[in-house]
Amino acid sequence: MLKKLCIIFFFIFNTLYLFSQDTTFNKFSVGFNKRYGFIIPHRSSLVYITEDHVKSWDITLSYRTNGNKPWHALYRTPELGIGFYHANLGNPNYLGKVSAIYGYIVITIKKYKIIDFSYNIGTGVALLSNHFNYIDNIYNIAIGSQANAYIDFGLSAKFKILNNLSVSSGLQYTHYSNGAWRKPNLGFNIPSVNLKLFYSFYKLHEPEKPKVEDLKSNFIKKNEYSVTISKGVRENAPPNGEKFYPTAICLKAERLVTLRRKIGTGLDVFYDPSLKSRIEDDSITFKNIYNFRSGIHLSHDLVFNKVSITMQAGVYFFTKAKDDGLIYSRFGLRAKIWKNLITSLTLKTHFVKADVIEWGIGYSFNK
Incomplete structure (x- = not known):
């Protein structure tokens, strides 16, 4: 499962890389993110199968919009990207691991010279290694399917270190479930703290101020x-x-x-x-x-x-x-x-x- 997702992500990454060899490449960034969180036991039965914290990581490829469309200016030239996520769910026997491929958007709340505050929203597909089944995993009463919806939301502060290098930290909330198409479906809700390192193929500069006055007046x-x-x-x-x-x-x-x-x-x-x-x-x-x-x-x-x-x-x-x-x-x-x-x-x-x-x-x- 993990190998297949890695191959898919590698293919997408290289495709974007090849297309980005023209002048638009200076709008791309890559990142590596580490998260540390826990499963919220929103049912008492979940308490007994969560043995440890959730340790996860993800790698991302993002593109900063160039402001040539009205909505780019309205959202302060947001970033669009894809990510590959992998997590250990804290119980190797019954919960196992999860991997996901997702798309996301990062929207700046406030930007300064060396720091900016933003929120991100992502959604995709998550694959679980150890879902419920009657043969060898009757104790995973959270999710009954291998394929699930992946939803992610976060708040972060991003700090400029060098011209092309930055680091961010914040809070993340991750959810996966199958929407009750296969029982059981209590789902997983995972809050976490994260630390992410970015490398941008463009020099980080002072905050832009997109002109939205004309849009608002019309x-x-x-x-x-x-x-x-x-x-x-x-x-x-x-x-x-x-x-x-x-x-x-x-x-x-x-x-x-x-x-x-x-x-x-x-x-x-x-x-x-x-x-x-x-x-x-x-x-x-x-x-x-x-x-x-x-x-x-x-x-x-x-x-x-x-x-x-x-x-x-x-x-x-x-x-x-x-x-x-x-x-x-x-x-x-x-x-x-x-x-x-x-x-x-x-x-x-x-x-x-x-x-x-x-x-x-x-x-x-x-x-």
Whole structure:
């Protein structure tokens, strides 16, 4: 597994390197990062299988945007990159190791001559060496699949050492889970501290001040409306049970309040055939309509040109599934792919409990 991921990362790295031999190469940086953290035992059963801290490292290749697009200026010429992550999960017998390939963005909060403060967001695919199975690993009650979603968020301070060399330190939060498509799926939540060394193929210089005044002066607040249909796959307990395919329809109204942010509200209708067995477990006489749930949500999107990072919090006004509660949330990506056509990839949860990974397509228009 590790060998395959290393080969893939090496191929991507060398491809980017070859393309970067022209004048754009002076926008690239490479980095090596060490992390030290722990698994949050958000279920009491996780306490018994976490024996040690999580020790991890990752290597990254990033490109600093050149400011030739409006969103580059709005986000202070952010860095875009790819990374390879590897971690020992603190229990070699039951939890094993995890490796991931991910893409990420680094956005500067405040920049000075020798130091800058930033936050980073990353997402990708993580592969676990020791997931749950009935034959030789019944004690890993956290994750039942080898392939999982990888989500990463961090805050850091970066210090200039030499013209091309810098070091950063900060806090990182890492999560991987499979969105309940295979049980068990408690997931891993790992906070950590990190220390990272960078080498930039350009001289680190005084902070740039992108000109955004013209963009702001021409900005017009506008409303956007959309309808999206999404599908997912999930599994009820026990592991290796029947697969179900939930569907969701979302009617949404949003307002672009700044060049970087949208706020909105939406009406959700969910159809989830996996609810039947869970409702019957609560000794409720089942009716077909109980496969449906409805809710309303509030949303906030961070906009990067045609792509946005969406965060939603909602409440059910119709549901018979008591074990999930009344509150749900979504986190993920939305993108305009062609004219009014949009697509989305979101993780729907009930607090820290993953419900389903949703793949959506829809139509949007402005008014």
